[in-house]
Amino acid sequence: MLRLGGYLNILIAILHIVGLFWADKMFEVTGIADGMALAAQNIHPMYPYFITVVVAIFFFIFGIYGLSADGKIRKLPFLKPVIFLIAGIYLLRGIGELIFDMEMQQTNQILETSYSLIAVLIGLLFLIGGIRKWRK
Template identity: 55%
Template sequence: MQMLKLGGILNIIIAVAHIIGLFWAEQFFEKTGAGKPMQELAEIETTLPYILTIIVAIIFFIFGLYGLSASGKLRKLPYLKIGIYTIAFIYLFRGIGEQSYNIIMGTTNNNETVQSIVAIGIGILYLFGGLKKWNNKKNKERTI
């Protein structure tokens, strides 16, 4: 359960970092590699980068709640098992997919590599945490 707890805490930290980053939005977007796309969104509507960042922070926060719920630190959330595996898939797809694309296109850089490694790490926490949680339950039921 510790893997899911750690994954949940990391997601909540990421969510809070997104909100704090909005106080220095331009620098935050540049550091995370989202500077140009956010600049293009701001040309359409100045509030869009802020709204999008808040939505992303909410998603990370929800991912965090699911990790903490699966670890037993919060009440059980709906669709917990499928939620944990979906979150794991999203993180692994993001980490492996983006890094693979960048390598193929020759556009990889240190910042994107670190972000991909973090995404893969969190994906592994959710995947193996979920497998441990639900495989242990099955094993306990078989021995009873």
């Protein structure tokens, strides 16, 4: 489970970087085009690219921690708490967004619900994988 969660995070990180070649379309598809356009206008034109790279780095780090917990790469520091922190971040994001979408009835509900369910799935992979690993 941790291995799958790790590989999914690395895939998400790669998709973020590759998506930068079509940034406007990627921002539109993910529903953040307006926010990124506003950030580019108010903060700096490169800000949307910068923040996307930062997010990709976090996904990559999450992926590396998943692989480390599964024993695929060397043991990283603070492995146990970080695995459960990653699980918590994903579950909070996924469940929180689902609750928010139900209350707000946003227009892009199917897309947002899909992203939320993916977040919950990855969070459960890390949570259940971590519990199984450290139950012994």
